[in-house]
Amino acid sequence: MSPFRYHVFICDQGKPEGMPCCAARGSARVIEVLRREVAAQGLSNEVQITACGSLGLCDRGPNMVVYPEGTWYSNLTPQDIPEIVRTHFQGGSPAVRLAHQDAPALKAEILSQREKMLAAQRSREAAGVLPDEVSNTLRAFQESRVLLTAVEMDLFSAVGSGAGAQEVSGRIGSHPRATEMLMNALTGMGWLRKQDNIFFNTPLGTRFFVAGSADDARAPTLHLVYLWNTWSTLTASVRAGTAVFQREMADRGEEWRQAFIAAMHRNAQTRAPQVANTVGTEEVNRMLDVGGGSGAYSIAFANAKPSLQVVLLDLAQVLPIAEGHIARAGLAGRIQTRAGDLRADKFGEGYDLVFVSAICHMLGPEENKDLLKRCHEALAPNGRVVIQDFILEPDRTAPKSAALFALNMLVGTANGNTYTETEYAAWLGEAGFREVRQMRLPGPAGLIVGRRG
Secondary structure, three states: OOOOEEEEEEEEOOOOOOOOHHHOOHHHHHHHHHHHHHHHHHOOOOOEEEEEOOOOOOOOOOOOEEEEEEEEEEEEOOHHHHHHHHHHHHHHOOOOOEEEOOOOHHHHHHHHHHHHHHHHHHHHHHHOOOOOHHHHHHHHHHHHHHHHHHHOOOOOHOOOOEHHHHHHHHHHHOHHHHHHHHHHHHHHHHOOOEEEEEEOHHHHHHHOOOOOOOOOOHHHEEEEEHHHHHHHHHHHHHHHHOOOOOOOOHHHHHHHHHHHHHHHHHHHHHHHHHEEEEEEOOOEEEEEOOOOOOOOHHHHHHOOOOEEEEEEOOOOHHHHHHHHHHHHHOOOEEEEEOOOOOOOOOOOOOEEEEEEOHHHHHOOHHHHHHHHHHHHHHHHEEEEEEEEEEOOOOOOOHHHHHHHHHHHHHHOOOOOEEEHHHHHHHHHHHHHEEEEEEOOOOOEEEEEEEEEO
C-alpha cells in the first residue's frame, strides 16, 4: 500500500570534485524544477518527491526512479521535467523517450558501478587516506571564510542586478584582481552565477544578503564575522583555560554591538512567541527581562497578555536598539527599559516572572549563583524564574550544539560555559527556589523553571 500515487526518488548525492555524481551534473536544479512543475499541475498530494543518495548510475546523472512501476530515468535536464510530469504523472505512462528500456543492462551497469566504488574504497583504506567526510570537516573553514568575507564587504549588494569584477571592486573599495578571485570562488560555491565575465546573484544571495531585501540577514551574519576572530584563538584559549581575546560588551564598539543584537533578535523572533506560550502568562502581571537585548522576548510576552507590564534590563548602550523594536511593535507604553548591570545590580521586587535568556552561559558558576539569588529576591511569593539556555546532558557531550557553544564561551568570555540540568537545579535550590523542572522545546536551547517559595 502506498499513500501516494507516485513516489519519486531522485539522486542529489555529491562526491569529491572530479568524480562523476548527480550533484555535479545539476541535480539540484532538476529537483527544483520537478517540485515546481508537480505543484503547478496540482499533483503535490499525488506525487511524493524524495531526494536521495546514489542510485548507482553516477556517469549518467541526474538519475530518478519512479515507483510503483520502478521506472528509471537518467541524464535528466530541467527541460525534460515537464514531459515526465505530463506523460507519466498525469497520463499514467512512462515517458518512453527518457526512460530506461533494458532492465538487465541497467542492473549490470549499476552493479559494475558499485564494484568500482567498493574497489576504490578498499584502495583508499589500504593507503590510509583520510575519509572524505574528515577532509571536508577540516577544510570547511575555507568556504565559510569566503562567504563571510563577501557578507562583510557587502559584495552581494554591489553585484546588484549584474556586474563585472572591476565594477564591484570599485563599489566595495577592493582590489580588482582579488575581487574577481573571490567572486569566482563564490560562483563555484553556488552563491553567484557568471556569464560573459558578468556576475549575477543567485536566489539565495539575493534573498538574504542584498541590502533592502525582505529577508536581509547581513546585519546578524556580521556577528559570525566577529566570532571568526575569537574562534581563531581557540588553541591559545585551551592552553590558557580562558579567553585570551576577551572584552566586555561595553568595550567592543558599536559595530560589534549592533551585529550581536541583530543576530540575537533574528534568532529570537520566531522562538519568542513559542516560549511565551510554553511558559504561560496566566499568573503573570509584572515581568522582568534580565539582559533583554533586542526586546524580542519582552515583546512576545507582552503580546501574549494585553495587561502584562514588562521591565527590560540591559546595558545603556543596548537600550536604544531595544527601544526601537519596542516602539515598532507598538508596546512603548507597556515595556519599560532600565539601564543596569546584570552581574551586580539589584533587580527590584514584586515581579511574577523573571526571564533570563542566553545569560547564564556567559557567566561562571559563582556568578550564576549570585544572579539567581538576586532573581529570587526580585520575585513576589510564588513567582517564577525562567532560564532559557543551552542545557547539556549529564556527560556534557550532547547536544552537540551545546558542547560546541561551550567552546564559544571559552574563547569569548572569562568564565562562561554551558551547563547541565543538574547544575541549574542545584543553583536554583541554593537560591531558594522549589519545583525546579526542565521544559523541552524544539531547537538547541531549553527552559529551566523554578518557583519562589
